[in-house]
Amino acid sequence: MKTLYYSHADFLEHETGEGHPESADRLRCIADALDAPEFADLIRLPAPLATEEHVRLIHPLFHIEAVRAATPAEGEYFLDHDTVLSPGSEIAAFRAVGAVCDAVDRILAGQADNAFCAIRPPGHHAEPDLAMGFCLFNNVAIAAEYARLYYHVERIAIVDFDVHHGNGTQAAFYNQPAVLYASTHEMPNYPGTGFPAENGVGNIINVPLAEGETSNRFRQKYSSIILPALRNFKPNLLIISAGFDAHKDDPFATTLLDEEDYRWLTQELMAVAATYCKGRLISALEGGYNLTALAACVAVHVKTLMGDHPPS
Numbered sequence: 480m481k482t483l484y485y486s487h488a489d490f491l492e493h494e495t496g497e498g499h500p501e502s503a504d505r506l507r508c509i510a511d512a513l514d515a516p517e518f519a520d521l522i523r524l525p526a527p528l529a530t531e532e533h534v535r536l537i538h539p540l541f542h543i544e545a546v547r548a549a550t551p552a553e554g555e556y557f558l559d560h561d562t563v564l565s566p567g568s569e570i571a572a573f574r575a576v577g578a579v580c581d582a583v584d585r586i587l588a589g590q591a592d593n594a595f596c597a598i599r600p601p602g603h604h605a606e607p608d609l610a611m612g613f614c615l616f617n618n619v620a621i622a623a624e625y626a627r628l629y630y631h632v633e634r635i636a637i638v639d640f641d642v643h644h645g646n647g648t649q650a651a652f653y654n655q656p657a658v659l660y661a662s663t664h665e666m667p668n669y670p671g672t673g674f675p676a677e678n679g680v681g682n683i684i685n686v687p688l689a690e691g692e693t694s695n696r697f698r699q700k701y702s703s704i705i706l707p708a709l710r711n712f713k714p715n716l717l718i719i720s721a722g723f724d725a726h727k728d729d730p731f732a733t734t735l736l737d738e739e740d741y742r743w744l745t746q747e748l749m750a751v752a753a754t755y756c757k758g759r760l761i762s763a764l765e766g767g768y769n770l771t772a773l774a775a776c777v778a779v780h781v782k783t784l785m786g787d788h789p790p791s
Contacts, residue, residue: 480786483594485578487526490599492567500768501613512774526578536624572615579622582761593760593784601765603645603720620651636714641722641765642732644673653679659712661705665732692734709751717752717760723767723776738779745783
């Protein structure tokens, strides 16, 4: 398998302040993990800058201008109690979008089988007209719309396994039957959305996880609900909102997943992609706030994308 790996030093310039969980150390620990010899075959690419046209596929101009206007010349500015802007935030956000769009270009051109985008700020909470939950622009939603409009991909599936519901991605595609959005997320937890009754035009699949959800129950929910829905939808491209904060050591959830659960799920999603998408899969980083757990989970996820599939 040929796997692309996107990163950029500009992502480290998105400063969120001392003690903020969505810090540049998240990408540093991932970079350290993926510098191991077993990842030598990764195709390493710098995240390019997106154009404003890319971002406007999901976000109206006033939203982009609001982010720009709020970006401080120095220090930090809080858009809300946990969403922070610093002088480097705008460029980082445009590079995050650029990474996923470049991955669409290269994957659909057959240059690689799949991609992992180690990007920040994350995106799945960003609604079309609202930055929130650490997120400025919705990276995966823009990637999906880019593939749909620029490449005429007929059916795109987004699977979100972050422990928090991707309210922004759901909002972007709530009435768009060409995009299937499927999410597992702990309830109750931020942002308070993601009930099963929120089903769009039949294209939204929300599968809440209980407090203390175990590995077995997590896998059962994917096996009985989300994976069959993906097979029924038969996507032409699979995009993952890859949040690793459902890990048992993460400070922002009570779910009890471990690295082997992420290996298993990556394998299952790759099998769907192999059957319906010619293997085409793009994964973009969302959450994960225990640095040790995050590094271990990303390493397992990326190694599996590269074609290393030992039994779980």
